[in-house]
Amino acid sequence: MSAATAPYRGNADAAAIAARFRSATSALVVTHAKPDGDAVGSVLAAIRMLERIGAKARGVLVGPVDFSLQPFLEGQPLSRQGERPATDPDLVVVVDTGSWSQLDSLAEWVRPRADRTVIVDHHRTGDPAMAALRLIDPASASTTQCLLRVVDALGLELGAASSAGSIAEALFIGLATDTGWFRFSNADAAVFDAAARLLRAGVEKDRLHRQIEETARPARLRLLSKALASLELLAHDRAALMSLSAEDLRAAGGGAEDLSGIVNAPMVIASVEASVLATVHDPGVVKLSFRSKPPVSPGAPFVDVDRLASRYDGGGHVHAAGAKAKGALADVLERVRTDLRSLPECSTRA
Ligand SMILES: [Mn+2]
Missing domain, CATH: 3.10.310.30 (Diaminopimelate Epimerase; Chain A, domain 1)
Structure with a gap:
């Protein structure tokens, strides 16, 4: 971890992140290397939110991606090889991390774009200099729980699904996996409230549980x-x-x-x-x-x-x-x- 001089704190609420999303015409969404369920769910949710409000959005993942999460990536507007994007978006969204070392091969691409970068994260440590605008809430169980607040600030419908999937499903993947399917101590009342909303929006939790957790080989x-x-x-x-x-x-x-x-x-x-x-x-x-x-x-x-x-x-x-x-x-x-x-x-x- 790099020695950050300033404490890793947010400086924006969900409304400010929503306003920044609305001002973007093209966006690139990135997360930490070896993305887990929350990272993958957050990237997918952010892409879908941005598309829903008319921005062109893509994701870049630095692999490897766990076998159980790979089905969620098929047909999605993202690449998994960690390559630097050819075009220059006017918004960079970093989700589920604020740490340069975790961005791996993308760090040097993100670094000179801090002024147009937004962080949405729930970790306690990171470098605030990575992004001009930051929604950081360590009290949230998952980054997707933070993104749910941005969805609400944008006034978007959770359930409306395209062929690529719904915002609700992407948010649920992060919320479920970062709470050990609602067993860990971070699964508090707010988490269950959020989960209830996502279920009402049509999330098929049994199918997701099977797809993510019951994938072992003999x-x-x-x-x-x-x-x-x-x-x-x-x-x-x-x-x-x-x-x-x-x-x-x-x-x-x-x-x-x-x-x-x-x-x-x-x-x-x-x-x-x-x-x-x-x-x-x-x-x-x-x-x-x-x-x-x-x-x-x-x-x-x-x-x-x-x-x-x-x-x-x-x-x-x-x-x-x-x-x-x-x-x-x-x-x-x-x-x-x-x-x-x-x-x-x-x-x-x-
Ligand atoms: Mn997380």
């Missing part, structure tokens, strides 16, 4: 079964450790794309507060995924896996982090075991 369950067979509970059952060797991955016929969520499996155990999955993709490199449960009540202690991952030169968030450790799997596992055994004194924070 290799996924073979790897889950292997991982569970390796499960060790440490620190009086507070920590879970699982591993998959290169041979496990080969035998299952799977790869990195089949592993998402496996690290969370031990969280169903009441006593488990943190979980680590170690996998070998490249010889001599062990990928470590760390997860922890949120505190049971505000201020209660929890395991800070960002700190744990930093011991392996990794990092991320307090409840989800990653690292790449050099060495043989057995050696890395022994190191992780030692760290997890001392969990009580090393990694809780108020």
Whole structure:
């Protein structure tokens, strides 16, 4: 992350963003590299909003895009290769990030256009200098929740669908995926209000859930079964450790794309507060995924896996982090075991 001198704050409300959208004749919408559901939903929603008010709008994504999200991109006015646009739009919209490093190959294209750039985002960190106009609301569960306010300010109908899809569906994809399908602590009353509006506008949530969440290949369950067979509970059952060797991955016929969520499996155990999955993709490199449960009540202690991952030169968030450790799997596992055994004194924070 670049060292921003000014705090990352918004300077515009939904009405100001709506007015700026209305003044545009051509727009380019971008988001962070490796876009997740909120990023893809936000890009699609912004494109549809701009088209609805008569602007020419395109999106550029920097891949890879998760397999489960790819069907939503088919036939849409966007490219997935992160190439810089040939024409110069009079509006640039950055959604779901305000961080230069996350824009990846598009950063150098966006940088000289800050005066005509708008950010709509819900993250806490970023560089305010990226955009002249910013709607930034960390209290929103998803960027699409912020965009819903812009839709309202524009007076657009949520449900009206073209062959490309509806604004409501694009907004719902971000809202559902960033809240773990309305399970995470960020799924508050405002999120359920927004979701109810989107459902009334015609969103088919069962179809979307199936399309986004139930897309695994058989290799996924073979790897889950292997991982569970390796499960060790440490620190009086507070920590879970699982591993998959290169041979496990080969035998299952799977790869990195089949592993998402496996690290969370031990969280169903009441006593488990943190979980680590170690996998070998490249010889001599062990990928470590760390997860922890949120505190049971505000201020209660929890395991800070960002700190744990930093011991392996990794990092991320307090409840989800990653690292790449050099060495043989057995050696890395022994190191992780030692760290997890001392969990009580090393990694809780108020
Ligand atoms: Mn998001």
